[in-house]
Amino acid sequence: MALVMSCWWRGRFFFRIFAKVAVQSEIMSILLVIPDRKLTHLVAELQQQLPQVPIVVWPDVPDPDAISFAVVWRQPAGSLTPFNNLRALQSFGAGVDNILVDPLLPKLPLARIVDPDLTASMIQYLDTALGFYRYRFDEYINAQQTQRWHPRSRRQLKAVTVLGLGELGAAVAMHLSQQGWQVSGWSNSAKHIDGVNCYAGLAELPLALAETDVLICLLPLTSTTNNLLNSETLAFCRQGVIFINVARGAIVDDDALLAALQSGQVSAACLDVFRQEPLPAEHPYWQQPNVLVTPHISAVTNAQTAVTQIVENYKRCMASLPMFNLIDQQRGY
Ligand code: GLV
Numbered sequence: 001m002a003l004v005m006s007c008w009w010r011g012r013f014f015f016r017i018f019a020k021v022a023v024q025s026e027i028m029s030i031l032l033v034i035p036d037r038k039l040t041h042l043v044a045e046l047q048q049q050l051p052q053v054p055i056v057v058w059p060d061v062p063d064p065d066a067i068s069f070a071v072v073w074r075q076p077a078g079s080l081t082p083f084n085n086l087r088a089l090q091s092f093g094a095g096v097d098n099i100l101v102d103p104l105l106p107k108l109p110l111a112r113i114v115d116p117d118l119t120a121s122m123i124q125y126l127d128t129a130l131g132f133y134r135y136r137f138d139e140y141i142n143a144q145q146t147q148r149w150h151p152r153s154r155r156q157l158k159a160v161t162v163l164g165l166g167e168l169g170a171a172v173a174m175h176l177s178q179q180g181w182q183v184s185g186w187s188n189s190a191k192h193i194d195g196v197n198c199y200a201g202l203a204e205l206p207l208a209l210a211e212t213d214v215l216i217c218l219l220p221l222t223s224t225t226n227n228l229l230n231s232e233t234l235a236f237c238r239q240g241v242i243f244i245n246v247a248r249g250a251i252v253d254d255d256a257l258l259a260a261l262q263s264g265q266v267s268a269a270c271l272d273v274f275r276q277e278p279l280p281a282e283h284p285y286w287q288q289p290n291v292l293v294t295p296h297i298s299a300v301t302n303a304q305t306a307v308t309q310i311v312e313n314y315k316r317c318m319a320s321l322p323m324f325n326l327i328d329q330q331r332g333y
């Protein structure tokens with residue numbers, strides 16, 4: 001009898017372990033919640049690198065309990081609440097503000113993409129924009145409207161200030177310094193970057209703004225940076241500064257920037273990001289002659305290179321290891 005009881009007990013024990021492992025091994029699917037992108041390429045790349053793992057594209061989710069990991073970008077609020085076995089979130093971009101804005105976001109680790117391809121793209125965009133203004137292409141585009149032949153010397157642009165010295169901002173500041181620009185940088189917390197005159201904290205913002213010909217915004221969008229560039233702060237800049245925003249539209253008070261563009265306090269602006277995207281047809285930026293609008297293309301996530309990081313973080317998450325490039329959700333970046 002004792003032998004029967006012991007066998008029954010052990011059998012029950014092993015059955016429970018087996019059942020647990022079986023259930024856990026089924027909770028392994030990756031969910032993609034990226035409503036504004038075509039995902040065929042990303043799905044194919046993930047399937048190639050993780051042939052055993054089901055890749056599910058929201059909103060078509062046959063088994064919500066099988067989802068363990070989600071790649072997200074501009075997800076609709078509350079879209080992640082049905083997934084009880086979700087363990088971690090991976091942003092499909094460098095920024096996370098559009099993810100953290102969801103009031104129903106599950107409290108899970110969140111990682112972002114840090115991709116040399118994104119950094120290279122941002123640097124090329126900014127080199128192009130700086131060349132555009134140095135050679136006065138903005139003026140010649142307007143002159144062409146009236147067949148006006150009016151050659152001028154290049155703009156004397158020497159000093160640039162980079163707001164935001166995170167992954168992208170620091171790389172841009174270092175690159176511009178190597179290109180011979182006189183570079184200042186500003187960030188929330190103190191940084192040291194060779195060749196860059198670094199300022200930190202709100203008290204030092206006026207100093208960083210005052211010494212520049214070109215102001216480049218690469219800040220994360222947080223409660224501190226929302227509307228940071230407004231009529232008061234833009235007034236700290238030199239008269240005629242050129243402004244380039246490749247971060248987030250909401251960092252700028254649009255009415256204040258338009259007023260500064262009309263008064264000449266800001267002589268030109270190259271804007272790649274907007275409070276509302278796509279930029280609405282009736283927005284005054286479209287008609288403002290000294291504004292160049294580009295449709296958020298300065299650093300678009302490349303599915304091919306980003307996939308390596310997604311796969312790595314998925315594997316780490318499934319092995320209960322901390323993911324790479326985790327963000328601090330309190331700080332918001
Ligand atoms: C783009 O804006 C990004 O955050 O990756």
